[in-house]
Amino acid sequence: MAEKSWRKTLWEIAVIVFASALFGILWNRPLLSDAWRSAPAVQAAPTAQQAEAVPMPIGVAQVKELHDSGQAVLVDARSAASYIKEHIAGALSLPLEEATRQQAPQLKGVAKDAVIIAYCNGFSCHDSMQLGKLLIKAGYGSVYVFEGGLPEWRDAGYPTSGGKQ
The missing domain is CATH 3.40.250.10 (Rhodanese-like domain)
Incomplete structure (x- = not known):
């Protein structure tokens, strides 16, 4: 029984890490695609x-x-x-x-x-x-x-x- 809860906990951690990584990649997709193409980062004009x-x-x-x-x-x-x-x-x-x-x-x-x-x-x-x-x-x-x-x-x-x- 202890081994089953340990595996379940490990599985939940893996799902959370995967979901967080996927969300981060999707959220930062434009920035990451520019970096992948070696395009310079565009900075906002100073106020x-x-x-x-x-x-x-x-x-x-x-x-x-x-x-x-x-x-x-x-x-x-x-x-x-x-x-x-x-x-x-x-x-x-x-x-x-x-x-x-x-x-x-x-x-x-x-x-x-x-x-x-x-x-x-x-x-x-x-x-x-x-x-x-x-x-x-x-x-x-x-x-x-x-x-x-x-x-x-x-x-x-x-x-x-x-x-x-």
Whole structure:
């Protein structure tokens, strides 16, 4: 009797596996036929949200190197009051709220092909990422985001400007 139930269980498992494989083959028939013929896979066109260009993150060491060599323009995305209080030495101010009001934000005296590094108040602040996206949409080609922002810069002992607290 135990041998009969064991065979029955094995038979049921085989039927389930076979039915699942058959269903999978039928469901994916167009994809499998293309693969069998070595046809390239056709991908759906990206949606507007997927196609949105996102600035690449950059670390404090790279920011310092580009800053010191004059190869990048640092842009402070924080409010004008925060910028006046303290900012990375040599950075320009373009508050996010001001940039969102403009059709295409412009940085005076900065070429569209310049390397731009946006920053704000550190990892919990997303203003620099939003500003970076706006600058890319405005035609700036090399836009990066310094996610550590002013706090990481200050903690590393690098120069800041403005009034101290």
